Every structure is written in structure tokens, then in C-alpha cells.
Amino acid sequence: MHTSISFRNVAIQEEMNEERIQTWLVEQISRLTGLMPYQIEGAEPFASYGIDSVAAAGLSGDLANWLGKKLPPTITWDYPSVKLLASHLASKFAEQWLVAV
Amino acid sequence: MGDPLGEGLFSYARRAEEDECEQYPLEALQWLDRWGMQQHYVPVSLGGALSDFEVLFSLVRTISRRDLTVAISHAVSFLGSAGVWIAGSQEQKSGLACRLFAGERVSLALTERNHGGDLLSIETDAHLQKQDCCLLTGEKWLINGATRNSLIAVLARTNPKGGPRGFSLVLFDKLAATPGSFECLEKVRTLGVRGSDISGIRFQQAALGPSAIVGDPGEGFEVVLKGLQLTRLLCGAISLGAAETAFQVALDFALERRVYGRTVFEIPECRRLLVEAWVDLLLCDSLLTASARSLHFAPSEASVHSSVVKYLVPQLLEHTLKQLSVVLGARYYLRDEYHCGIFQRMMRDSSLISLFDGSSVVNLYSLTTQFKALSRCWEKSLSGSMSSPSLPVCELSVPLPEFAWSDLSLAGGGQNCFLESLPCSFEAVRSLGGHNCPPADVVSALQQQVGMLGTAANTLMKEIGSINFASPHVVTSQAFDKARDYCAVEAAAMTLQMWLANRGRENGYFADGQWLVQALTRLNACLGQKTNLNDAFIEILADQLTQSCGRMPYSPSESAAVLAA
Numbered sequence: 001m002h003t004s005i006s007f008r009n010v011a012i013q014e015e016m017n018e019e020r021i022q023t024w025l026v027e028q029i030s031r032l033t034g035l036m037p038y039q040i041e042g043a044e045p046f047a048s049y050g051i052d053s054v055a056a057a058g059l060s061g062d063l064a065n066w067l068g069k070k071l072p073p074t075i076t077w078d079y080p081s082v083k084l085l086a087s088h089l090a091s092k093f094a095e096q097w098l099v100a101v
Numbered sequence: 102m103g104d105p106l107g108e109g110l111f112s113y114a115r116r117a118e119e120d121e122c123e124q125y126p127l128e129a130l131q132w133l134d135r136w137g138m139q140q141h142y143v144p145v146s147l148g149g150a151l152s153d154f155e156v157l158f159s160l161v162r163t164i165s166r167r168d169l170t171v172a173i174s175h176a177v178s179f180l181g182s183a184g185v186w187i188a189g190s191q192e193q194k195s196g197l198a199c200r201l202f203a204g205e206r207v208s209l210a211l212t213e214r215n216h217g218g219d220l221l222s223i224e225t226d227a228h229l230q231k232q233d234c235c236l237l238t239g240e241k242w243l244i245n246g247a248t249r250n251s252l253i254a255v256l257a258r259t260n261p262k263g264g265p266r267g268f269s270l271v272l273f274d275k276l277a278a279t280p281g282s283f284e285c286l287e288k289v290r291t292l293g294v295r296g297s298d299i300s301g302i303r304f305q306q307a308a309l310g311p312s313a314i315v316g317d318p319g320e321g322f323e324v325v326l327k328g329l330q331l332t333r334l335l336c337g338a339i340s341l342g343a344a345e346t347a348f349q350v351a352l353d354f355a356l357e358r359r360v361y362g363r364t365v366f367e368i369p370e371c372r373r374l375l376v377e378a379w380v381d382l383l384l385c386d387s388l389l390t391a392s393a394r395s396l397h398f399a400p401s402e403a404s405v406h407s408s409v410v411k412y413l414v415p416q417l418l419e420h421t422l423k424q425l426s427v428v429l430g431a432r433y434y435l436r437d438e439y440h441c442g443i444f445q446r447m448m449r450d451s452s453l454i455s456l457f458d459g460s461s462v463v464n465l466y467s468l469t470t471q472f473k474a475l476s477r478c479w480e481k482s483l484s485g486s487m488s489s490p491s492l493p494v495c496e497l498s499v500p501l502p503e504f505a506w507s508d509l510s511l512a513g514g515g516q517n518c519f520l521e522s523l524p525c526s527f528e529a530v531r532s533l534g535g536h537n538c539p540p541a542d543v544v545s546a547l548q549q550q551v552g553m554l555g556t557a558a559n560t561l562m563k564e565i566g567s568i569n570f571a572s573p574h575v576v577t578s579q580a581f582d583k584a585r586d587y588c589a590v591e592a593a594a595m596t597l598q599m600w601l602a603n604r605g606r607e608n609g610y611f612a613d614g615q616w617l618v619q620a621l622t623r624l625n626a627c628l629g630q631k632t633n634l635n636d637a638f639i640e641i642l643a644d645q646l647t648q649s650c651g652r653m654p655y656s657p658s659e660s661a662a663v664l665a666a
Contacts, residue, residue: 025123045264049593053221053322056472057511066515067479073512074323 016067018090024066025082028059041101042083053077070099102167102665106440116168117441120287120344123295125249131170133164133205136664142179144506147198150660152276153501154331154393159661162333162389165342166665170294174206177246178459179335181207181254181516183328184270187506189317193272196312201250207252209271210241210302211325217378218463219323220256221264225304227257227271227578229318232330233311235259237271240286242301245457248285249298251275253593256325259318265594270321273304282307293450327509329459330403333411335394336454341452344418345653347377350444351425352651354432359490366647371428376642378620381421384596385414387620390655391494391519391595397501399495399518400508405471406519406591408464412587415455422448465584472583474515476566482521492522495595496603519594523558526597527551537605539614547614547637550621557628558590589627596620603654610645610656 009019016100022042030037033049040049056076067089072078079085102111108421109115110129119126133139141157143149143247151157157179161361166171178201185197197207216222225239235256241247253273260267273281286301355365355375392406426433429444455461493499530551533544561583568580596617604612615638624635 023489048265050533054467054511055470056265058473060514061471063476074265075324078268080264101294 016090016093018086021086021089022082023062025086028062029082032059032093040082043081045080047080056080068100102163105167111167113167113441113443116171116444117436117446118628120168120170120295120446121436121575123469125298126168126174126296129168129457130175130461131204133171133175136176138164138664139201139204141660142176142182143198143201147194147412148202149198152333152503153658155390155501156271156658156660158183158335158389158393159658160664161335162338162342162345163665165339166346168272169339169447169453170296172342173245173294174297176249176335176339177208178206180245180328180332181209181252182248183331184209184254184315184324185272186521187509188270188314188320188324188328193315197252197272200473205252206246206250208244208246208250209253209328210244210247210253210255213240214242214301218460220325221268223256223258223268225255225257226647227255227259227269227309227314228644229259233314233318235271235313237273237304237309240303242286243299244288244301246298247302248300248524250345253302254315255304256321259321265322268321269318270315271309272315273307273309273313277417278307278583281305282409291453293446293453296529300471301391323511326511329350330407330509332458333407333464334389334396336415336458337385337389337410340415340418340451340454341382341389343447344382344385344421346424347422347447348382348445348651351375351378351428352438352646354439355428356647365428366643373641374424374428376423376639376646377623378421378617379646380616380623380642381417382651383616383650383654384420384592384620384623386653387596387599388592390497391599394494394501395518397504399516400505401510402513402516402518403509404511404513405468405475405517408459408467409591411459412461412585413558413592414466415451416461419452419455422451432509454640455661462581463543464645465581468584468587469580471512471515471570472565472580474512475517475520475587476515476562478515478517479520479562483524492518492598494518495598497603498606517591519591519598520558522598523555523594526594527555529601531595542620542637546618546638547621549632550618550625553625553630554590554621555627557586557625557630561586561590561628586628591593593621593624596624599655609655609660610642610649614647615641615645
């Protein structure tokens with residue numbers, strides 16, 4: 001089990017970039033709100049799409065699971081838009097700063 | 102606290118008298134101060150006595166058995182101080198501890214007249230000045246202790262744009278404030294807890310020093326939500342204390358009162374109502390004990406367990422009290438008769454619990470936001486990729502680890518030690534046998550209930566993984582129904598584990614398990630799977646009830662017994 005997870009993380013680390021994270025976040029917001037992906041602006045705060053603080057904390061958990069990394073549930077509060085969050089995470093990946101789950 | 106039926110300060114008679122006059126229970130609160138109750142709100146590391154949440158909850162439950170006004174007016178200090186214990190500086194923590202030890206009380210001011218549970222809309226503003234000083238302006242309303250208490254932890258806006266990082270928790274000290282910078286508002290008249298100081302406070306450019314902000318500016322909302330995880334469990338203890346008294350009164354009445362030449366207890370329907378109520382109490386006691394212990398073993402899961410307990414316990418017990426009122430007949434409606442009307446007062450006062458510290462809707466919604474993660478972890482636990490859960494959290498003989506305040510988390514990543522233990526619990530029930538085993542009819546009834554529960558849990562956990570949501574406005578009623586079902590499944594998991602882990606060290610009715618069959622029957626019915634409890638079990642439970650005088654299985658802490666004496 002451990003081998004496969006660490007293998008997956010390496011794979012993610014190599015491919016992970018801002019664009020991929022943005023695409024994933026837009027998909028999630030679309031899933032949560034029923035909006036079409038093209039209707040979602042990267043710079044708009046999550047809250048303006050009706051994603052409240054508690055739901056945003058839930059989204060952090062899904063994100064952590066997708067990335068296979070530990071993230072604080074409040075990360076979507078501190079970086080409250082697709083653009084801010086994706087660019088923050090991408091820079092953390094570049095610095096190899098994130099800890100695997 | 103002395104004999105509840107006597108004439109002392111904590112007797113039903115004195116409590117009723119003060120309630121009728123809507124009198125603030127100052128004398129009773131001061132008695133509790135002298136007893137040292139406030140020590141239990143302060144962590145041991147700061148010189149207090151709080152090291153075990155089971156003890157804190159059992160003490161508040163003991164006070165709640167006498168009077169909810171006294172319980173909430175005293176325990177408000179735990180509500181007000183929790184944020185400081187979670188995020189405060191060392192200086193703030195020791196400062197607040199000293200003030201509490203000296204008998205001062207601290208309130209928590211969240212709500213405003215125009216904004217109830219919608220905390221991110223509040224307008225009270227703590228305008229940041231140089232060097233972290235701020236000016237507090239605005240009005241807080243429906244605040245327990247706002248007028249009487251000298252300290253108030255206030256959630257205020259520190260960023261005009263708001264958002265989850267736009268608010269800070271500030272500690273307002275009336276004794277240090279400039280005169281005229283604040284004004285207490287009139288006591289609000291309420292249906293129950295009539296002597297309590299539910300009022301408000303208005304701040305007018307009240308200047309606060311740099312030591313007033315708890316944690317970092319912008320951290321307030323997070324700190325408040327974490328604190329509520331603890332106080333929501335405390336609410337369960339308050340509800341249970343009130344229900345225990347109501348139950349005792351109804352039971353005594355049924356055993357003494359003679360109608361048609363026999364006691365009320367001898368009437369089969371009344372006996373059944375009392376048995377069902379007793380099992381509700383046992384069920385809620387299991388939930389509270391398990392969840393209090395889980396704070397020590399798995400603090401990061403508290404976001405889930407606190408919502409389950411805060412939703413289910415008050416809701417279930419409100420129903421229980423309604424059911425017990427049938428046994429009392431007209432007497433339940435009287436304000437003076439039968440122990441000074443204690444039954445109707447407990448019923449009236451405890452209906453408050455499902456409203457404050459996050460209403461039922463708020464708690465269910467909070468569960469829906471974690472559905473995806475919960476479902477994911479459940480799938481993982483089924484596929485066996487998670488370590489096999491033996492549950493020391495439910496084994497009362499296992500001492501509690503120290504509580505880690507810093508490990509509280511807004512979302513636990515979907516882990517739930519109780520749910521993940523279900524497959525093991527099912528296996529344990531399936532293989533019950535040999536000596537030290539409940540009677541054969543109990544075993545087969547348990548296996549039937551557990552089988553139904555397993556099916557319901559599997560279906561539910563798959564379904565909740567595919568529910569989408571974004572805010573309370575768009576959460577469908579279907580999602581709320583699933584959240585209710587989730588509460589029932591978790592409750593069943595907790596109760597089953599508590600029984601499996603402790604039946605060996607308890608004798609009598611607890612180990613025999615008829616009560617557990619009834620408890621699971623009740624929870625399965627919540628899940629839409631109705632079965633009737635076998636009449637023979639009701640009769641056995643009725644005998645166990647009279648023999649044990651309604652004793653609870655998980656013995657109260659020593660300090661709670663001392664307090665009650």
C-alpha cells in the first residue's frame with residue numbers, strides 16, 4: 001500500500017502545476033454549484049459562487065485528498081479564489097514543501 | 102448541593118421560587134464558586150482542574166439535574182474561555198485563569214440582533230489601530246451573562262471586507278474599560294431559564310489594548326468554531342441532566358401513584374413508556390461518554406462527533422420528555438405540585454438546548470460539508486487499507502491521554518473512529534457465544550438489529566459520497582435527511598462499541614443487553630427500518646429498571662458525586 005501511494009505522489013509532484021490545480025478547482029466549484037466551468041472566474045472569491053466558509057473548509061479536505069498532501073482545512077480561507085489557491089500551491093510544490101498524507 | 106426534595110439552596114423548591122420571580126441565581130452561582138466549580142473550566146496546565154472532559158461534562162450534568170438556569174449561567178465561563186485556551190497567548194491564558202479563580206465569569210458574544218447564526222455577517226467592528234490596539238463598536242444581543250459578567254469574549258470584524266479571515270476574537274474587560282464606552286442592554290424575557298441573564302451589550306468606540314486580541318487578527322472565526330466543538334458536547338450533558346430529573350420524577354410517580362387499584366407502573370402502556378425513556382437515557386449516556394473520551398483520543402474528529410451529539414441528544418431527549426409527560430398525566434402541566442413543578446420546568450428549559458451553540462440545522466449542515474471525506478474514509482476502512490481499529494476510546498478502563506488543544510481541527514479529513522469500528526463490532530456481535538454471553542434471545546435479536554444497521558450504513562455511506570452542496574441555501578432537504586441518518590448510524594456505532602468494550606466489567610442489566618437491543622431498535626427506526634421490540638424484553642427491562650432504580654451504567658466521576666451530595 002505504501003509503495004503505491006508514494007509512487008502516486010511522485011507522479012503528482014512531477015506533473016503538478018498551477019494550471020492543473022486551477023482546472024481541478026474549477027471542476028469542483030462547478031460540481032458544488034451547478035455552474036458551467038466557463039462561468040467560473042479564477043480571480044473571483046469562492047464565496048461569490050455561494051461556497052460558504054464551512055463548505056470551503058470541506059473543499060480543502062477534498063483538495064488534500066486529490067493531491068495526496070496534508071493541507072490545513074483553512075487553506076481555502078487564506079487563499080480564497082481559484083487563482084490565489086492554485087498559485088500558492090504550485091509554488092509550494094516547486095519548493096517541495098508539502099508533506100505527504 | 103444537598104437533598105433536591107429538601108429546602109436548601111439547590112432544592113427543587115428554592116429553584117422554583119427563584120424561577121417564578123425571574124431572579125438571577127446569584128446565591129447558587131456563588132455557592133458553586135466556593136465549591137470550586139470554575140476550577141474545572143481551566144486546564145490543569147494553568148492551575149485549574151480540567152484534564153478530563155468526562156469529569157467536566159458530568160459536573161455540568163449534575164448541576165443541570167437541579168436547575169438549567171444555574172447550569173448555563175455558571176458554565177458560560179467555559180464557553181467564554183475556550184477560545185483563549187485554544188488560541189490565547191500564555192499571558193492571556195494565565196490572566197483569564199486568575200480572574201476565573203477569583204469568581205469572575207466570562208461570556209461569549211457572537212450573535213447580533215440582525216444576524217443570528219450567520220456569523221460572517223456580524224457588524225460589531227474592532228477597528229485595528231497602531232500596535233494591534235483596536236476600537237470596539239457595535240451591539241451584541243441575546244448574550245448569556247452580558248450584563249452580569251465582567252469579562253466578554255467578543256467576535257468582531259477586523260477587516261471591513263469580512264470573509265472567514267475578517268474577524269477576530271477580542272477579550273473585553275468591563276473593569277478596565279473607559280466608563281461610557283459600553284452599555285449593557287435590558288434582560289430579554291424568555292420562555293425558559295427565566296432567571297438567567299440573557300441580555301446584550303453595546304460598545305461605543307471602546308479602546309482595547311494589544312493584549313485583547315485572542316490569537317492572530319483574522320483568526321477569530323476559526324477559534325470560535327473550534328471552541329464550539331467542545332461546548333456542543335457540553336450541551337448534550339445539560340440536556341441529559343435535565344432529562345434524568347424528569348425521568349426520576351415520572352418513575353417515582355408511576356411507582357407510588359395508585360389508579361384503578363394498582364400503581365401506574367403496573368399499567369403495561371406506562372411501563373413501556375418508562376422503559377423506552379430509560380433506554381433513551383442509556384443511549385444518550387453512551388453517546389456522551391464515548392464522545393467526551395474521543396476528544397482525548399481523536400481531537401481532530403471533534404467536528405463530526407460534536408455535530409452528531411449536539412443534533413441528536415437534545416432532539417432525542419425532547420421526545421423522551423414528551424413521552425414521559427404522558428405517564429405523569431395532568432401533573433406534568435402543574436407549576437406547584439409534584440416537586441414544585443420540576444417536570445414542566447425541565448421540559449420547558451431544556452427546549453432551549455437545541456437552539457443555542459449552533460442550532461440543529463447548523464449542525465446537520467456542518468455534517469453535509471464533510472460527507473465526501475467521510476464516505477471516502479469509510480470506503481478505505483472497508484477495503485482494509487486502514488489499520489484495524491481496536492477502540493481504547495470506548496474502554497473505560499483505559500486511561501485518557503492528555504487533551505491536545507492544538508489538535509482541534511475544522512474538518513477531520515473524514516476520519517471517524519466509531520464508524521470505522523463498525524465492521525469489527527458487527528463481527529463481534531455475530532460471534533457472540535460461550536459463557537459471559539447475554540441470553541440466547543438477546544444475542545439473536547442483537548444480530549438481527551446489527552444486520553439491519555449494517556445494510557443501512559453501507560447504503561448511506563455510498564449515497565453521501567455523491568451529494569453536492571455549497572451553502573445552506575442550496576443544500577437539498579435530501580442532504581439534511583442523510584445527515585440525520587448519519588447521526589443515527591454514528592450513535593449506533595458508539596453505543597454498540599461502548600457495550601462491547603465494557604460488558605465484561607459490568608454486571609446486571611448492562612451486560613445482559615436487552616437495553617442495547619431496544620436502543621438499536623430505536624436507531625434503526627430513525628433509519629426507516631421499523632421492528633417491534635419483543636414484549637418479553639419490555640417486561641425484563643421493566644424489572645431491571647425498578648431493581649436498579651434507573652442507575653446509569655457509566656459511573657459518574659467522583660467529583661460529580663461529591664458535588665451532588
